[in-house]
């Protein structure tokens with residue numbers, strides 16, 4: 001393996017070293033350090049909360065391998081060794097997204113799940129239809145709601161939580177490529193029989209998009225669509241109502257807050273289709289359920305939701 005000296009590599013890539021103080025602050029904010037304001041929810045935190053930084057907006061520098069290594073990983077890994085984006089120490093094999101110790105920290109969820117919302121259920125069961133205490137009465141009242149199925153890869157904790165925070169608030173947008181690829185590898189296990197026509201990242205309101213500068217769900221959906229060879233749909237739906245941060249709201253209030261928040265502009269792009277919505281964190285399910293309801297009204301045949309992480313009972317709800 002040929003390794004170029006780091007200084008030479010930075011020069012060749014035109015990178016400028018980030019001031020160490022600034023980098024430490026960003027890392028500390030994303031580790032839940034003093035800079036992190038626990039006031040905003042995982043899905044709808046304001047961009048001026050910690051990690052997004054105040055003053056001039058600057059993206060953190062990507063690892064050198066990111067610029068070239070993602071196109072021809074095997075060929076270029078000798079020249080641009082890939083390092084784990086989380087610990088920044090271990091090198092990665094060509095198809096690895098995170099190193100083994102970091103991946104081992106992910107608390108992957110396993111069945112049985114609630115068929116609708118994906119809540120992990122206690123015990124063992126191989127029944128085709130299982131419903132949790134919240135979804136059972138909802139499905140009895142409206143059988144249409146049973147057409148939705150949501151799954152999450154892992155618990156919102158530890159290194160996976162840190163990776164999501166680095167993406168959303170640390171502005172380390174290249175983390176989306178690693179997380180999206182991880183999502184793509186987990187998706188067939190969570191939806192073994194589904195054949196999706198379109199991947200649909202949960203849209204942000206234009207105001208939130210301006211504040212944050214990017215939609216983290218799109219950064220997850222694009223690599224997912226590329227790996228699974230499913231087109232990513234960005235034009236069909238938009239968020240028409242700016243919703244305030246939802247952390248402090250109870251689940252019912254979150255649903256009221258989100259009612260009619262999504263508008264399907266192009267029903268022709270979703271009608272009769274099987275859609276996979278992509279979001280970063282499942283908290284109460286209000287966002288995905290509201291979006292799914294809009295898609296069903298527009299004529300979608302089946303709607304599934306996939307999130308990287310899920311807050312489990314007793315876990316923290318902060319961003």
Ligand SMILES: [Zn+2]
Pocket residue numbers: 084085086087088089090098099100101102103
């Ligand atoms: Zn690592």
Ligand SMILES: [Zn+2]
Pocket residue numbers: 114115116117118119131132133134135136
């Ligand atoms: Zn459920």
